[in-house]
Every structure is written in structure tokens, then in C-alpha cells.
Amino acid sequence: MAAVTWRQARCWCPSLLQVFRFPVAQVHLGRPTMRASQQDFENAMNQVKLLKQDPGNQVKLKLYALYKQATDGPCNVPKPGVFDLVNKAKWEAWNALGSLPKETARQNYVDLVSSLSPSSEASSQGTHGADEKVQESKDIVVSSEDGITKIMFNRPTKKNAITFQMYQDIMLALKNASTDNSAITVFTGAGDYYCSGNDLTNFTSAAGGMEEAASKGAVVLREFVNSFIDFPKPLVAVVNGPAVGISVTLLGLFDAVYASDKATFHTPFSHLGQSPEACSSYTFPRIMGSAKAAEVLLFGKKLTAREACAHGLVSEVFPESTFEKEVWTRLRAYAKLPPNSMRISKELIRKNEKEKLHEVNAEECTTLKARWLSDECINAIMNFVSRKAKLGRPQSS
Numbered sequence: 001m002a003a004v005t006w007r008q009a010r011c012w013c014p015s016l017l018q019v020f021r022f023p024v025a026q027v028h029l030g031r032p033t034m035r036a037s038q039q040d041f042e043n044a045m046n047q048v049k050l051l052k053q054d055p056g057n058q059v060k061l062k063l064y065a066l067y068k069q070a071t072d073g074p075c076n077v078p079k080p081g082v083f084d085l086v087n088k089a090k091w092e093a094w095n096a097l098g099s100l101p102k103e104t105a106r107q108n109y110v111d112l113v114s115s116l117s118p119s120s121e122a123s124s125q126g127t128h129g130a131d132e133k134v135q136e137s138k139d140i141v142v143s144s145e146d147g148i149t150k151i152m153f154n155r156p157t158k159k160n161a162i163t164f165q166m167y168q169d170i171m172l173a174l175k176n177a178s179t180d181n182s183a184i185t186v187f188t189g190a191g192d193y194y195c196s197g198n199d200l201t202n203f204t205s206a207a208g209g210m211e212e213a214a215s216k217g218a219v220v221l222r223e224f225v226n227s228f229i230d231f232p233k234p235l236v237a238v239v240n241g242p243a244v245g246i247s248v249t250l251l252g253l254f255d256a257v258y259a260s261d262k263a264t265f266h267t268p269f270s271h272l273g274q275s276p277e278a279c280s281s282y283t284f285p286r287i288m289g290s291a292k293a294a295e296v297l298l299f300g301k302k303l304t305a306r307e308a309c310a311h312g313l314v315s316e317v318f319p320e321s322t323f324e325k326e327v328w329t330r331l332r333a334y335a336k337l338p339p340n341s342m343r344i345s346k347e348l349i350r351k352n353e354k355e356k357l358h359e360v361n362a363e364e365c366t367t368l369k370a371r372w373l374s375d376e377c378i379n380a381i382m383n384f385v386s387r388k389a390k391l392g393r394p395q396s397s
């Protein structure tokens with residue numbers, strides 16, 4: 001179909017009185033049961049000019065046709081030539097209304113505009129308004145702006161360690177983000193850390209002790225990682241500082257990872273008596289080669305941002321001083337790309353791997369459940385909790 005610019009579409013609705021002058025009841029163009037008055041029609045024309053988002057060619061042509069039918073009556077002007085694509089498309093849309101009465105066209109125009117009004121616009125047109133907080137949760141802050149849903153670890157006093165509640169909050173945030181108006185979804189951390197991984201007190205503070213925590217942990221972890229495997233939109237990590245444990249392994253399931261040069265990547269699973277999760281036993285060897293993956297996953301070698309980039313885990317590293325500005329400017333530009341195209345491309349990229357990833361996830365969770373109940377793991381966690389040991393340091397006896 002001929003391209004119809006949004007500017008053209010707006011011009012099809014002549015400037016009239018400002019919508020704001022009218023009482024709310026008149027301005028709100030809910031689907032009316034009564035016949036639309038001339039005033040409703042004029043309000044609707046003004047409402048069209050306030051739409052923030054281009055409603056698309058089909059809707060614009062429909063608006064044009066109904067407007068012409070409501071004001072001039074049935075189309076009786078000559079059809080434009082074949083090369084006059086835009087005017088031909090407009091003529092065809094108007095002509096298709098045949099002998100529809102002016103009053104009905106006016107009503108249909110008002111109804112159509114009503115369906116595009118701000119509340120429905122937000123859900124159907126991919127509107128990206130001002131930064132909007134979309135999920136209430138203390139330690140995970142979710143906001144949406146400029147086509148980007150941002151999910152932020154927000155527990156800086158604990159280096160953004162992930163509690164059981166945060167796993168649930170993140171799953172909910174991903175579920176919502178998969179169908180919201182945003183084009184891309186971004187994870188980042190508040191404060192100096194990106195995330196210090198699993199909160200080690202998840203295991204010690206559970207009412208039923210380690211047994212119960214291990215069973216619960218395996219179920220939650222599997223579901224949690226599945227929500228990353230299946231996430232349909234581009235998923236980006238903005239790694240603002242050190243990342244530890246599961247916050248690193250998950251990166252193998254992201255589509256792009258941008259890191260500040262002060263970020264580090266550490267998976268001290270052996271130090272903790274644990275084993276890899278988030279499909280990293282599969283994704284890391286594929287991303288960085290088996291030799292480097294072994295150093296990272298078996299021996300807990302901490303990578304700098306530049307090393308992680310050289311080994312393919314990170315897409316690009318930015319100097320700390322310009323990190324936020326550069327990365328968010330870039331992401332805002334990416335979020336303007338056609339969202340359906342990005343989803344479809346992601347689907348193609350992931351399609352052949354999905355089954356394998358689910359299989360790996362299930363196996364890693366079963367293995368971890370047993371690890372969590374091992375002496376090696378229990379001792380390591382107790383050492384951390386009693387502050388005898390920190391990451392990467394040999395445990396004192």
C-alpha cells in the first residue's frame with residue numbers, strides 16, 4: 001500500500017477548538033451508544049491530533065475515508081492515476097464506504113478515534129511515554145520509557161544479591177515485559193554492583209533448613225531460567241559494576257551485554273561447592289571455547305570487562321565515565337527499530353537451541369539441588385554467613 005505519512009493524516013483533520021476547553025465527559029470519547037453530535041465529531045478530530053503514536057496506514061486511511069464521508073458525503077470525485085499512489089489509496093478507502101450516511105460515518109469516526117485514545121493507544125500502539133514505574137517491588141524496580149522496559153536490581157546495600165522474593169519479582173517482570181509496549185528489555189543494577197548473585201542467606205534462613213531450601217531452590221531456579229530462555233524480545237544487560245554467580249551465567253542467554261570497564265565477571269562455583277546454572281555449562285563453552293569456559297566455571301577465574309568482551313560474553317565495553325550516557329543513547333535508538341522484526345529475528349536465532357537449553361536447565365537444577373546439600377556447599381555458605389570467607393579467598397577452617 002502507498003505510504004501515508006502521519007503528518008498527512010493529521011492534516012486530514014482540520015484544526016478546531018482545543019480539546020482541553022471541553023468538560024471531561026465530552027472530551028473522553030468512550031464508545032457512545034447515542035449518535036455522535038457535530039461537537040463529538042470535532043472533539044474527535046482534535047483528539048486525533050493529540051495522538052502520540054502513528055496509528056498505522058490502515059487506520060489513517062480509515063480515518064480519512066470516514067472524515068470525507070462525514071463531511072462531503074459519498075465519494076464522487078475522479079479516481080487518481082495509478083502513479084499517484086497516496087491519493088489513489090485515499091480515494092479507494094473513501095470510495096469503499098459507498099453510500100454510508102454522513103451521520104453513520106461521523107459516528108464511526110468518533111468510535112474509531114475513541115479506540116485510539118491514550119489509554120487504548122498505550123496498549124495497542126506501542127506508545128512509549130514518560131518513564132513509568134510499572135511494578136511495585138522493593139528490591140526489583142521495573143520502569144518503562146522510550147520503548148525500553150528496565151528491570152533493575154535494587155538492593156545496593158547487599159550488592160544486589162538476589163533473594164527468593166526477587167526471583168519471583170523478576171519472573172513477573174519478564175512476563176509483563178514480554179507483552180508490554182516496549183521493544184526491548186534491559187537489566188541493570190543500582191549502586192556500585194550489577195549483582196552479587198544468589199543471596200547466600202536464601203539457604204540458611206529458610207524455615208525448613210537446607211533440605212527445604214534446596215528443593216524450593218531447584219524449582220524456583222528452573223522456572224526462573226526458563227523465563228530467560230523463552231523471553232521473546234531482545235534482552236540486554238547493562239552491566240554497571242561487578243557481576244557474580246547467576247548474574248554472570250544468565251548473560252549467556254542475553255542478546256547483548258554492555259559493560260562498564262569497572263565491571264568484572266566472577267563465577268566462584270567451586271569455591272562455593274556448587275555447580276554452574278542458567279545453562280552456562282552449555283552456553284559458556286559455546287561462547288568462549290571450552291578451555292576458557294573451564295577456567296571460568298571450574299576454577300572461578302574472574303574476568304575483567306575487557307577479557308569478557310574478548311571471549312565473547314560481553315558485546316562492548318565502555319569507559320565508566322561515559323558508560324550510562326553512551327549505552328542508554330544507543331539503546332533508545334535500538335528501541336525505535338521495528339519491534340516485530342526484532343522479535344522474529346530473535347525467534348529464528350533461538351529456535352534451534354530452545355529445546356536443548358530447557359534440557360540443560362533441567363539437568364543443572366537437579367545437579368545443583370544435590371550440591372546444595374553437600375558438605376562442600378554447606379560449609380562454604382556457613383563460612384560466608386559467619387563472615388569467615390569471602391569470594392575467591394580460601395576458606396579458613
Ligand SMILES: CCCCCC/C=C/C(=O)SCCNC(=O)CCNC(=O)[C@H](O)C(C)(C)COP(=O)(O)OP(=O)(O)OC[C@H]1O[C@@H](n2cnc3c(N)ncnc32)[C@H](O)[C@@H]1OP(=O)(O)O
Pocket residue numbers: 157158159161162164167196197198199200201202216217218220221244245246247268269272274277384390391
Ligand atoms: C533460587 C535459588 C537459585 C540459586 C542459583 C544458584 C546461584 C548461584 C550463585 O549466584 S553463586 C554466587 C553467590 N554469591 C557470592 O558468593 C557472593 C558473596 N559475596 C561476597 O563475596 C562479597 O560480599 C562481595 C565480593 C560480593 C562484595 O564484597 P565487599 O565489597 O567487601 O562487600 P560486603 O561483603 O561487605 O557486602 C556488603 C553486604 O552485602 C552482603 N552480600 C553481598 N553479597 C551477598 C550475597 N551473595 N548473599 C548475601 N549477602 C550478600 C554482605 O553480606 C554485606 O552485608 P552486611 O553489610 O554484612 O549485612
